[in-house]
Amino acid sequence: MDNKKEWFSEWFDSPYYHMLYRNRDYSEAEFFLSNLIHYFNAQKDRKIIDLACGKGRHAIYLNSLGYNVTGVDLAAHSxxxxxxxxxxxxxxxxxxxxxxxxxxxxxxxxxxxxxFGYFKSKEEDILVIKNINKILKPGGFVLIDFMNSEVVIQKLIEHESKHICDIQFNISKHVENDFIVKQISFSDNKIDYEFTEKVQALTIEDFEQMLTSEGFNMIKIFGNYALEDFKRGTSERLIIVAQKNV
Ligand SMILES: C[S@@+](CC[C@H](N)C(=O)[O-])C[C@H]1O[C@@H](n2cnc3c(N)ncnc32)[C@H](O)[C@@H]1O
Structure with a gap:
């Protein structure tokens, strides 16, 4: 890692990220998680960790259902x-x-x-998978809710503007070296800002490869928060459930 700040440590900890993504709210989290809890049939004594929990919208809901939950994130303000x-x-x-x-x-x-998929190198992705293996009990489950990169690329809107909380966010997106790059520029109080999100366009095969080589078995793949089956060309999400080998 070099000393220059990585993009995700600045952008996700800024108030503007939370403004732009404000529709990703508690009701979305509750809908998804109530479906998941039903799927996992998770007993109340299960210990759950939310990795990259943000402000904790999922963790707080799970705890309200009676689970012991830990949330971790790099963003100190969140x-x-x-x-x-x-x-x-x-x-x-x-x-x-x-x-x-x-x-x-x-x-x-x-x-x-x-x-997931924010790092410059695949080695760092693998390090995260290794860490997930380390923190889980044998037989524990990991669930990764990623974008369906193929559909995101198909539907990529090159330029758009969004007016939120009196700020005009100008957003442009493109694909560069297997990363989906989103540039966000705006002014607030006469100060110009520019942030860039860079997320690896990881596929189901990439995750399968990383998970199986790091001691997991693939269990299930869902395509949206209603937990319908994943369909490569149309699903919004790529939601992978894998189990740590016993
Ligand atoms: C798209 S947000 C999602 C947050 C949360 N899961 C939610 O659904 O609201 C991505 C989160 O990943 C966190 N993050 C990025 N890189 C991280 C890292 N290396 N370690 C821990 N958290 C990280 C960011 O700070 C941010 O909160």
Whole structure:
């Protein structure tokens, strides 16, 4: 890692990220997770970790259902806000997915809403998968909720503007060296800002390769938050469930 700040440590910790994505809210989280809990038939004594939890919208809901939940994220401001909801069964910590400080503690690890594929190198992706393996109990489950890159690329809108909270966000997107690049520019209080999101266009095969080579079995692939089956050419999401080998 070089000393220059990585794009994801700045953008996701800025208030503008939360403005732009404000429709990714608690009701979306509740809809998805109530379907998942039903699918996993998860007993209330299961320990769950939300990896890259943001402000904790999923973790807070899971805890309200009675689960013991930990959320970790790199963004200090998001964790500060999430911590306002903390209790004896709901903990939040600033941690980097590349350096998780747990060992065989959790039954279920969640990585939700495209919180993977930000790094420059595949080695760092693999490091995250290795860490997920390390923090799960034998037989534990991981669920990765990623975009369906193929459909995102098919439907890519090159330029668009969004007017949110009195700010005009100008957004342009393109594909560059297997990354989906989104440039976001806007002015606020007469200051110009520019942020760039760069997410690897990972496919089902990429995840399958990483997970199976790091001690997981592929269990199920869903294509949306209603948990319908994944269809390569049309599904919105690529939601992978894998189980750590016993
Ligand atoms: C698209 S947001 C999703 C947040 C949350 N899962 C949600 O659905 O609201 C991606 C999150 O990944 C976090 N993140 C990015 N790189 C990370 C890293 N290396 N370690 C931990 N968290 C990271 C960001 O800070 C951000 O909160």
């Amino acid at each position: 964790i500060q806000e999430a911590n306002q909801s903390a209790n004896e069964n709901l903990h939040f910590e600033v941690q980097d997915l590349r350096n998780l400080r747990y060992k065989e503690e959790f039954d279920i690890a969640l990585n939700l809403f495209t919180s």
